Amino acid sequence: MSKRVAVIDLGSNSARMAIFERTSRFGFFILREYKVKVRLGEGAYDKGGFLQDEAMDNVLYAFSEFKYFLSIYKVGKVLCTGTSALRDAPNSNLFINRVKKELGLNLRVISGDMEAFYGGIAALNLLSPLDEATTIDIGGGSTELAKIKNGKIVDIISLNIGTVRLKELFFDKGDMEGALKFAQDIIANIPSHFISKDIIAIGGSLRAISGAIMQLQNHPIRLVHNFTYKYNDYSNLINKIATDKEFDLKTISIKKDRFDTIKQGAMIFSLVVKKLEAKMIYTSGVGIREGVFLTNLLRPNLKSKDLIKIPQEHKISFPKGFNPSLRSIQDRFAKRDNSITTKYVKALFEILHPLHEINGGYLDELIIASKLYNIGRSIGFYSENAHSGYLVKNALNYGYTHQQKALIAAIIEYQGKSINSLGEFENLLPNIMVVRWLSFLLGLASALSLSPNISFEFASNTLYIKGAKNFFMLKNEIKKLIKPAIFAISFE
Amino acid sequence: MSKRVAVIDLGSNSARMAIFERTSRFGFFILREYKVKVRLGEGAYDKGGFLQDEAMDNVLYAFSEFKYFLSIYKVGKVLCTGTSALRDAPNSNLFINRVKKELGLNLRVISGDMEAFYGGIAALNLLSPLDEATTIDIGGGSTELAKIKNGKIVDIISLNIGTVRLKELFFDKGDMEGALKFAQDIIANIPSHFISKDIIAIGGSLRAISGAIMQLQNHPIRLVHNFTYKYNDYSNLINKIATDKEFDLKTISIKKDRFDTIKQGAMIFSLVVKKLEAKMIYTSGVGIREGVFLTNLLRPNLKSKDLIKIPQEHKISFPKGFNPSLRSIQDRFAKRDNSITTKYVKALFEILHPLHEINGGYLDELIIASKLYNIGRSIGFYSENAHSGYLVKNALNYGYTHQQKALIAAIIEYQGKSINSLGEFENLLPNIMVVRWLSFLLGLASALSLSPNISFEFASNTLYIKGAKNFFMLKNEIKKLIKPAIFAISFE
Incomplete structure (x- = not known):
């Protein structure tokens, strides 16, 4: 495997790229991350999922900038994945071909199950160990869960609710009731074996909430990864973010570019937490990108087609005791x-x-x-x-x-x-x-x-x-x- | 030149070793420093300068520990210098031969002029530039001065006063008056062209005083190197350290192992500052060890015998603009x-x-x-x-x-x-x-x-x-x- 590996992840809300630097066979750290709010899902949810021209152009501009950094950092390998917005889009092939033709990048659309799986792999290997937990990754178009038990992923599920989706279908029309009902109906279908008192929170919205809580606590460690809190201590705050129109986000340290989707994120989060009867929240700074990287690092010979059938059957982990x-x-x-x-x-x-x-x-x-x-x-x-x-x-x-x-x-x-x-x-x-x-x-x-x-x-x-x-x-x-x-x- | 170079400096008070790591041709940093209070000068000043057995044994023990670290860090080159105590000692050859025979180290005794020169070279190249300044390096047995002007060393002088010397000859006998007179007489001989409003303070005693002042100021940068203060603002404190028997050193942040010689250091310092009509003190974290290293790094082909005649004739500096x-x-x-x-x-x-x-x-x-x-x-x-x-x-x-x-x-x-x-x-x-x-x-x-x-x-x-x-x-x-x-x- 190359010394530097990039993983690009194209979601409904943003395009992200992480550059991993390997320092030895399994030792690595993240050298660079890039995030561009391309809003690929923008305008699509009301139009049968069709990707809009401007959104596609934005992604291509952003990707060409990513490519510049790939050359600056002499990245040897690029893994490029697309999620919910591309899964939904009837015209995704057209877009994937443009990306291939104009930039030479192989954009691979992954299923919701695979997305959940990658999040689970990242959490399993890179968070401090938990005997039993459920990961929740709230994205722009979808939300993924993975149930972890005794160091293994035992089940995964992908739900078609996400922040941009809720925003465009309901919030933008002032229909908060509709959003709530839509989300509740979908979340009600989560099987009961996902119930867990320990929740691993993945994704930008949940990291932003954890970051705000760290600020409120004057938490002395900067990194949000592995920051833990009792849900009950902050359920009021999270409910306020979700539903209180008067609540001023500027009073808590949430970045401006999150303002437009944090309400939806908080709403989905509070509903899932309730459904899962969760008590403790473990924040994860890692997710799909790390999952893709780790799968490649730890099981380089595993074929995609074998992986995607029942992904949780594959053990993807570091040698025992290795950090x-x-x-x-x-x-x-x-x-x-x-x-x-x-x-x-x-x-x-x-x-x-x-x-x-x-x-x-x-x-x-x-x-x-x-x-x-x-x-x-x-x-x-x-x-x-x-x-x-x-x-x-x-x-x-x-x-x-x-x-x-x-x-x-x-x-x-x-x-x-x-x-x-x-x-x-x-x-x-x-x-x-x-x-x-x-x-x-x-x-x-x-x-x-x-x-x-x-x-x-x-x-x-x-x-x-x-x-x-x-x-x-x-x-x-x-x-x-x-x-x-x-x-x-x-x-x- | 090797990637790692060690310079050992054996003074009257302590033996020190610095390991320099070169990161490119002229780029370097200090990887490790060791200091052992061997007190080689102990008991010698009253006995015609003869090194005492216990003191010599201590040095040999310490040097063998230094040697262990040379192997741990794979140091490729060792430069080993001895100063005042060895210059004074009629039995220095016996000791140098023991060091050679038992440890394989070539201990080179350098003159007071060379000692002053090395301090000047270190200050010239590693402090922020000053048009005109005089370095003062107060050691256990001697004190060295170098006058710097327009990027060159223009004169050097070595004085036979030092902290351990004053302590053993006078302070230990309760004769502070005698110490003062002894020091004043010697300092009176400093030629007037050493006069300078800017003083560069070298050596452990002066660093300790600067460190205490940094603490009093809550100075927000940790490193003492290049810390600057107006002498007048702290002349009371320095005089108190030198002469006030009631002054409790624990009230300022001076390390315990300095307590026994800091008074003598402060006394010599205040007298030299007065003589030189100095106003501003620039603390130097660098001195003889860096000077020896730099001379080797920048002029590897310069022979010792050419250097020691009129050392200041040799230009030892980095390429212009290089840091x-x-x-x-x-x-x-x-x-x-x-x-x-x-x-x-x-x-x-x-x-x-x-x-x-x-x-x-x-x-x-x-x-x-x-x-x-x-x-x-x-x-x-x-x-x-x-x-x-x-x-x-x-x-x-x-x-x-x-x-x-x-x-x-x-x-x-x-x-x-x-x-x-x-x-x-x-x-x-x-x-x-x-x-x-x-x-x-x-x-x-x-x-x-x-x-x-x-x-x-x-x-x-x-x-x-x-x-x-x-x-x-x-x-x-x-x-x-x-x-x-x-x-x-x-x-x-």
């Missing part, structure tokens, strides 16, 4: 191998357990921290802990909750320094003693990593460190660490 | 060529000048911003402007003032968004209209960079953009920019 963000951060920023530090944090966590008594689950975050604590060095040595923390908070996107990211960053940033308050991250972090201990353990392991053959013993409230007696700098570093409890350290 | 930090940031983080954006910011700055009337000097920062505005993409696409700004603030170390770094970062971070307040950077930035304009111009140029052949015209309060009529996404992006003044934009 593509962790890998790609290491690929991009690591300047040295940290395996000795990782070995020592594990040993120290265990041997000092009688002293710290920290829940063993936190060892996971400590281990990730030990892999990434010095990546900030690639920005520069001064304040390298702060740089490493910055990279964790801003680039460890996939597979970790915001709580995990905040804890990994805090362990790295403090690293044995004194901690008086956890600042704006307090709500995401465990209690301060846990952070003190974990950061101390990392600081200690990092100083000791100078010598590969150290062993530990803990007795009579003393940590015996064996095999580092003649290390001068190492012992100096350890003296500077703030111990989170009273105990002695002795070098033997 | 090693800018280059190394581009080498490390740039994902594409930005030359079209740079071309457009220049053209737009000029053609819209009747409207913005901004001082032409600010075009420099706008141009740097246009080269770096999208480097944050290497961290990730989401919030990439913030990432780019972070990298500018934390990695554009050499050659720019803090004001310049803050402005370049602000232009990039705002990029045509609305700006209501400049926040914590206000004191470093020009007035808000300048920031609005420059950030708007970058946003505009960045959107236009999609097409390489655009030309501009400005007439009747309208900016005519020629050659981008059929660009859909581009025009969409431009619509989102907040114009800093009322004028029209028309595509032709």
Whole structure:
């Protein structure tokens, strides 16, 4: 597979392109995203789905701009998919041929089931794991659901309701009652096995709502991906967005170019949440584009025709324990191998357990921290802990909750320094003693990593460190660490 | 020259090692620094300069730890220098032979003049330019000065006063009067052509004082390098540190391991500043190690024996207009060529000048911003402007003032968004209209960079953009920019 792969996704509302950069076999990150509101569905819903000339021209202009970026970034492979508006359009072939002829792009129209499947694949592989959940992807023309259970997609469904569709068929005519009834009727048909207390929210409208909630909370992490909230805490707000004509969207931080479809998005969302009896919302920054990319990355030999029959029969996942963000951060920023530090944090966590008594689950975050604590060095040595923390908070996107990211960053940033308050991250972090201990353990392991053959013993409230007696700098570093409890350290 | 080069510098107080990573021919950054307080001068000043056994052992332990890191980071070249304590020591050869025999390191003792010269070379090439200035590098055993004029070192001098020396000879015996007299007598001999209103402060003691002042000011940039202050504003503080026995160092943010020599450092500093009639202090994060590295990098064929006669006769500088930090940031983080954006910011700055009337000097920062505005993409696409700004603030170390770094970062971070307040950077930035304009111009140029052949015209309060009529996404992006003044934009 090429180093850089682009996925173009042409919806009813906007055309989007994501450029994925692979940093190793399965490690990757998103280098660029482009979004153009082409409104391909515009004017079509009242006209039997026929794509209108101006809308088609807009798409062609936008695609030619996409192509320019493909050359700028030397993208080796382009996967180009079209969804609801093209599925609906009797004249889609004419348009697809124009795209092929004028731009040389192979635009592949995918079914609603495949669209749901790709969203599910993205959520399964790139969100922090959930035992059971249902994804909802609200688009301009359609809404897709995928039911996830025990790491697999167990069912998918595509509904012909979407924001632009509702807008054009009802809202633009002032018929909110009609919109509600139309949506309710379709949503009533969702089979009951999609019911789930955990919902994964995909798509621009739901991301915009999550973004507004993050702003209201002063949430200290920027990325919307994996942001979680209790639906009940914000159901009033979401209902207001959906139905209150007086509600001023400018009072919450929703971008202007969302104003015209956010009401419809909120309406569909609230109805689906009710139908699914959902409680917790997990925001997904990933969706169809990531699903298409992952399918290509992880199952390059899988033929489309085999995939589309019963897509959920195909297992599309990373090797066990593999995290593509962790890998790609290491690929991009690591300047040295940290395996000795990782070995020592594990040993120290265990041997000092009688002293710290920290829940063993936190060892996971400590281990990730030990892999990434010095990546900030690639920005520069001064304040390298702060740089490493910055990279964790801003680039460890996939597979970790915001709580995990905040804890990994805090362990790295403090690293044995004194901690008086956890600042704006307090709500995401465990209690301060846990952070003190974990950061101390990392600081200690990092100083000791100078010598590969150290062993530990803990007795009579003393940590015996064996095999580092003649290390001068190492012992100096350890003296500077703030111990989170009273105990002695002795070098033997 | 190797990709990674280490410079070890053995002073009277500490042994330090810096690992430089070259990212291209002359582009580089510091990957790692190590500092161990070995106190080689300890106990020597009262004993005819003879190095003591324990001190020598400590250095050997520390050096063997340095060697471990040389292998971890695959350092290809090591330059190892010793200064004052070794110059003074009758038994230095014995020690140098031990270092050679036990560790295979060639420790080269350099003269006070060479030490002053290396500090001057580092300051000349890596600080923001000054027409005339004198560097002061206060070490444990000696203090070096270099007079800089019109981009050249015109004279150098080395004085046998240093922090550890003063401490051991006087302070430890409670004889502050004696210390003062000793220092005054030596400083009185500095020739008057070293007098300069601008002082470049090198070395750990002076960096610690600058760091404390930054903390007092809540200075919003982390790096001490290139931090500037008026001496008079802090002369009371510095005198207090030097002579007030009651003054509690814990009340200012000076690190514990500096407590024992900061008084001596402050005393020498205040006396030299007085002698030189200095007004402004420019803090240097660079010194002898960078000087040694640069001399090797820029004049690899220069023989030591030619250099040491009259070192200031040798021109050691980067090609004109070259900045090693800018280059190394581009080498490390740039994902594409930005030359079209740079071309457009220049053209737009000029053609819209009747409207913005901004001082032409600010075009420099706008141009740097246009080269770096999208480097944050290497961290990730989401919030990439913030990432780019972070990298500018934390990695554009050499050659720019803090004001310049803050402005370049602000232009990039705002990029045509609305700006209501400049926040914590206000004191470093020009007035808000300048920031609005420059950030708007970058946003505009960045959107236009999609097409390489655009030309501009400005007439009747309208900016005519020629050659981008059929660009859909581009025009969409431009619509989102907040114009800093009322004028029209028309595509032709």
